[in-house]
Amino acid sequence: MNFDDTPQEAAFRAEARAWIAANAPKQYEEELRKSSLGRVQLKNANILEVAKAWQKKKADAGWACLHWPKEYGGRGASPIERVIWQQEEGPFGRLSAMFIIGHGMCGPTMMAFAREEHKRHYLPPLASGEKIWCQLFSEPAGGSDVAGLRTRAERKGDEWIINGQKIWTSGAHYSDYGILLTRTDPTVPKHKGLTMFFLDMKSPGVEVRPIKQASGQSDFNEVYFTDVRIPDHQRLGEVNDGWNVSLTTLMNERMSIGAGVSTGFPELFEFCNSLMLEDGPAIEDRSVRSRLANYAVKASGLKYTSMRAISALSKGERPGPENSIGKLVAGSMIQEVAMYALDLQGAAGVLSGTDAELAGKFQAMLLRAPGTRVEGGTDEIMRNIIAERVLGLPGDIRVDKDVPFNQIPTKGRA
Amino acid sequence: MNFDFSDEQKQMRDEARKFLSEQCPPKAVRTVLDGKAAYDRDLWRGLAEMGFLGVAIPEQFGGAGAGHLELCVIAEEMGRALAPVPFSSTVYLAAEALMLAGSDAQKQKWLPKIAAGEAIGTLALFEGKGNPSPKAIKLTAAGAALNGTKKPVPDGAIADFAVVAARTGSTGRDADISLFLVDLKGSGVEVKELTNLDPTRGQAELTFTNAKAEPLGATGEGWGIITQVLDRAAVLLAFEQVGGADRALEMGRDYALDRIAFGRPIGSFQAVKHILADMYVSATLARSNCYYGAWALSTNAAELPEAAAAARISATQAFQHCAKNNIQVHGGMGFTWEFDCHMYYRRANATALGLGSVSYWEDALIDRMRKKNAAA
Ligand SMILES: Cc1cc2nc3c(=O)[nH]c(=O)nc-3n(C[C@H](O)[C@H](O)[C@H](O)COP(=O)(O)OP(=O)(O)OC[C@H]3O[C@@H](n4cnc5c(N)ncnc54)[C@H](O)[C@@H]3O)c2cc1C
Ligand SMILES: Cc1cc2nc3c(=O)[nH]c(=O)nc-3n(C[C@H](O)[C@H](O)[C@H](O)COP(=O)(O)OP(=O)(O)OC[C@H]3O[C@@H](n4cnc5c(N)ncnc54)[C@H](O)[C@@H]3O)c2cc1C
Numbered sequence: 001m002n003f004d005d006t007p008q009e010a011a012f013r014a015e016a017r018a019w020i021a022a023n024a025p026k027q028y029e030e031e032l033r034k035s036s037l038g039r040v041q042l043k044n045a046n047i048l049e050v051a052k053a054w055q056k057k058k059a060d061a062g063w064a065c066l067h068w069p070k071e072y073g074g075r076g077a078s079p080i081e082r083v084i085w086q087q088e089e090g091p092f093g094r095l096s097a098m099f100i101i102g103h104g105m106c107g108p109t110m111m112a113f114a115r116e117e118h119k120r121h122y123l124p125p126l127a128s129g130e131k132i133w134c135q136l137f138s139e140p141a142g143g144s145d146v147a148g149l150r151t152r153a154e155r156k157g158d159e160w161i162i163n164g165q166k167i168w169t170s171g172a173h174y175s176d177y178g179i180l181l182t183r184t185d186p187t188v189p190k191h192k193g194l195t196m197f198f199l200d201m202k203s204p205g206v207e208v209r210p211i212k213q214a215s216g217q218s219d220f221n222e223v224y225f226t227d228v229r230i231p232d233h234q235r236l237g238e239v240n241d242g243w244n245v246s247l248t249t250l251m252n253e254r255m256s257i258g259a260g261v262s263t264g265f266p267e268l269f270e271f272c273n274s275l276m277l278e279d280g281p282a283i284e285d286r287s288v289r290s291r292l293a294n295y296a297v298k299a300s301g302l303k304y305t306s307m308r309a310i311s312a313l314s315k316g317e318r319p320g321p322e323n324s325i326g327k328l329v330a331g332s333m334i335q336e337v338a339m340y341a342l343d344l345q346g347a348a349g350v351l352s353g354t355d356a357e358l359a360g361k362f363q364a365m366l367l368r369a370p371g372t373r374v375e376g377g378t379d380e381i382m383r384n385i386i387a388e389r390v391l392g393l394p395g396d397i398r399v400d401k402d403v404p405f406n407q408i409p410t411k412g413r414a
Numbered sequence: 415m416n417f418d419f420s421d422e423q424k425q426m427r428d429e430a431r432k433f434l435s436e437q438c439p440p441k442a443v444r445t446v447l448d449g450k451a452a453y454d455r456d457l458w459r460g461l462a463e464m465g466f467l468g469v470a471i472p473e474q475f476g477g478a479g480a481g482h483l484e485l486c487v488i489a490e491e492m493g494r495a496l497a498p499v500p501f502s503s504t505v506y507l508a509a510e511a512l513m514l515a516g517s518d519a520q521k522q523k524w525l526p527k528i529a530a531g532e533a534i535g536t537l538a539l540f541e542g543k544g545n546p547s548p549k550a551i552k553l554t555a556a557g558a559a560l561n562g563t564k565k566p567v568p569d570g571a572i573a574d575f576a577v578v579a580a581r582t583g584s585t586g587r588d589a590d591i592s593l594f595l596v597d598l599k600g601s602g603v604e605v606k607e608l609t610n611l612d613p614t615r616g617q618a619e620l621t622f623t624n625a626k627a628e629p630l631g632a633t634g635e636g637w638g639i640i641t642q643v644l645d646r647a648a649v650l651l652a653f654e655q656v657g658g659a660d661r662a663l664e665m666g667r668d669y670a671l672d673r674i675a676f677g678r679p680i681g682s683f684q685a686v687k688h689i690l691a692d693m694y695v696s697a698t699l700a701r702s703n704c705y706y707g708a709w710a711l712s713t714n715a716a717e718l719p720e721a722a723a724a725a726r727i728s729a730t731q732a733f734q735h736c737a738k739n740n741i742q743v744h745g746g747m748g749f750t751w752e753f754d755c756h757m758y759y760r761r762a763n764a765t766a767l768g769l770g771s772v773s774y775w776e777d778a779l780i781d782r783m784r785k786k787n788a789a790a
Binding site: 001002003004005009080083269273283286289290292293294296297298300301302303304305307308310311312314325328329380382383384386387388390391392393394395396397 | 415416417418419420483663667670671678679681682684686687688690691692694695698699700702703705706708709712713723724727728731773775776777779780781783784787
């Protein structure tokens with residue numbers, strides 16, 4: 001058991017560190033370091049441009065999507081090398097936020113199911129950040145139950161005609177491409193009539209409407225499809241086998257979301273370390289210490305759980321559904337941490353933005369936190385996954401499993 | 415980086431599990447639970463023969479000289495099996511104190527006996543209510559004679575010797591405390607067995623009246639040694655707790671698969687599934703904190719005090735959480751003496767207190783993190 005680099009790993013680390021030192025946009029380092037929670041913003045620059053420039057620079061030097069094969073814009077690096085890179089990239093890694101869905105979910109799905117010429121054409125600009133991708137799965141009628149989606153794809157010669165609506169599509173408003181899950185056969189049970197495609201978001205008939213979130217920002221969208229045409233060669237996987245294709249995406253989603261999830265603990269610890277209460281420093285108060293300690297062991301527990309996963313990965317073992325715990329634990333924790341940080345501020349905790357303590361960092365965290373517990377699989381779905389796939393408990397009784405999709409009821413209370 | 419046990423260590427875990435499943439089934443635990451024996455002597459002898467008692471003791475003192483990582487994997491199995499033997503007091507407390515502070519002669523006298531299963535040792539620290547603190551130590555040492563009372567002392571009624579914390583100064587500082595080795599079979603020692611939450615492990619009161627003792631470590635260094643011993647023991651006991659938590663989770667899972675209510679296995683109800691999923695989460699977080707503790711212990715890293723506190727808190731919470739919800743999943747059956755659930759519940763709550771309670775370790779963790787932060 002050790003945390004030491006092997007000689008090859010040490011050499012890789014030195015190379016990465018030197019390259020980052022020479023090339024990273026250091027003028028933003030301090031701001032990036034501070035803006036760790038939720039949304040990354042820069043005062044005097046457009047975050048999208050800065051992020052794209054950094055990604056392109058990395059790609060040109062062979063430091064983008066490290067674990068992808070070289071021919072698709074990656075480096076063919078080992079899992080450990082990828083982790084070392086992340087450690088060295090530090091705060092600059094936060095510039096990757098808008099590429100996470102493309103790199104973490106769309107890319108791997110394309111790699112597994114797209115034609116070779118498409119992979120060579122689309123993956124390198126995805127790796128380099130020149131093109132941004134989104135994931136068009138959820139619909140008003142299907143979020144947790146994504147197989148309940150209704151967007152139709154009908155075949156017409158060598159094309160498919162798409163009609164319907166997606167919702168909650170993160171980044172659709174700045175995306176160039178998307179992977180799209182559709183219904184191709186409503187007369188068979190729901191999991192058996194789905195098909196996956198990728199498409200150009202600028203295709204005629206695609207309309208993106210931003211949704212204002214509860215937090216006040218607009219990071220996700222509704223996307224409407226009206227007679228949108230997709231050539232059959234952009235189909236991913238077999239017709240009506242879209243469910244299996246989507247499992248690849250979702251498995252990767254859990255990996256990429258779980259790995260980098262923040263808990264809010266370092267921020268809370270730092271806050272308590274400098275906060276003065278009426279009776280003295282907050283950190284010397286026993287009740288504060290008790291709360292902090294409980295968060296501390298969850299944060300370290302998650303950190304070392306992911307180290308164990310990385311060790312397993314580096315030995316060629318496949319990371320399993322146990323990675324679901326990352327998002328499950330961190331989601332509620334970040335919410336509680338935010339509430340506690342406000343509690344410590346007393347009545348002034350109600351203020352937000354620049355009127356608040358630390359420019360409203362914890363208030364923003366509080367308002368963003370509910371989304372974390374829903375996106376990428378809700379807490380309840382995560383618990384079901386752990387119970388069924390890790391512990392081997394029976395699946396839910398599925399009343400719609402063998403019913404043709406077009407005969408499933410669509411309303412709860414009449 | 416390899417943040418995992420080696421194949422040899424995992425093999426040792428498998429051996430320990432096999433040995434304990436044969437030599438320490440729940441029936442054996444119940445013999446001690448029901449008061450028919452103070453501890454399982456056959457198991458103790460067997461553990462010595464397997465080399466488990468001296469696994470971290472150097473070869474020159476009769477041990478296997480393997481190391482603390484090996485001891486961690488064995489500790490996990492001991493916790494899983496609820497082994498009713500004085501393993502934690504003898505191996506984590508007494509042997510560690512000797513290895514840290516003992517003279518060559520003291521090591522030579524006791525360590526080989528520990529490894530051979532011929533001596534049981536313990537640490538006599540507490541004097542009634544309260545957490546580890548130099549202020550709480552009133553027992554005095556005048557020359558080589560001890561006077562005062564210690565309780566609770568784990569396995570005190572069956573121990574052959576104890577490491578005793580005594581007051582040798584009155585400045586109000588840590589340097590007032592020194593450690594002594596006492597042969598409990600000698601004169602001036604009165605032993606009284608106490609009842610406790612977990613009868614599979616004993617607790618006692620030891621009263622010393624001019625009891626003959628020899629210093630362990632230098633005068634005035636007792637508190638520093640105790641702190642180190644507690645940190646080490648915290649990691650090792652945390653592995654026992656994780657072993658217990660995992661077993662309680664398995665018991666709950668198995669019962670949920672077998673028990674039918676409302677025409678379905680109760681494990682198909684989400685309310686039950688989610689209880690079990692949360693048990694898995696706490697056990698997993700605890701295991702990961704323990705691995706970090708194991709790394710820090712085995713390399714004697716500067717991070718050990720922090721890692722030990724985190725492992726201790728996390729594993730205590732996980733064992734308590736899994737043990738209580740295992741009973742819940744068992745319904746009325748879980749509340750019977752006949753089912754084993756309560757043995758895990760008892761052990762979970764007893765081990766939560768032995769080295770100082772969770773609130774003590776919470777305080778210690780944040781104190782240590784803060785000091786590290788200030789130093790950085
Ligand atoms: C910030 C954010 C970003 C997102 N980005 C994207 C994106 O880029 N692309 C995309 O496709 N989607 C995206 N989503 C959608 C997300 O995947 C869904 O919101 C999520 O899967 C939940 O689906 P739903 O909103 O339809 O809620 P529902 O599924 O209707 O759930 C409502 C409640 O019922 C519970 N529930 C539902 N089914 C069960 C069950 N079987 N057992 C127990 N409880 C159950 C849920 O846990 C929840 O509490 C995003 C969501 C958010 C919040
Ligand atoms: C101290 C004590 C005194 C008692 N006294 C009496 C008495 O005087 N007279 C008498 O008749 N009975 C008595 N009982 C029995 C008591 O009513 C039952 O133990 C209780 O109803 C649970 O039933 P069970 O033990 O069969 O557990 P089970 O029903 O098998 O439950 C096991 C687990 O499954 C869960 N579960 C079961 N069904 C569902 C479901 N549909 N949805 C979600 N979760 C579910 C339960 O919550 C529990 O966690 C007593 C029990 C105790 C502990």
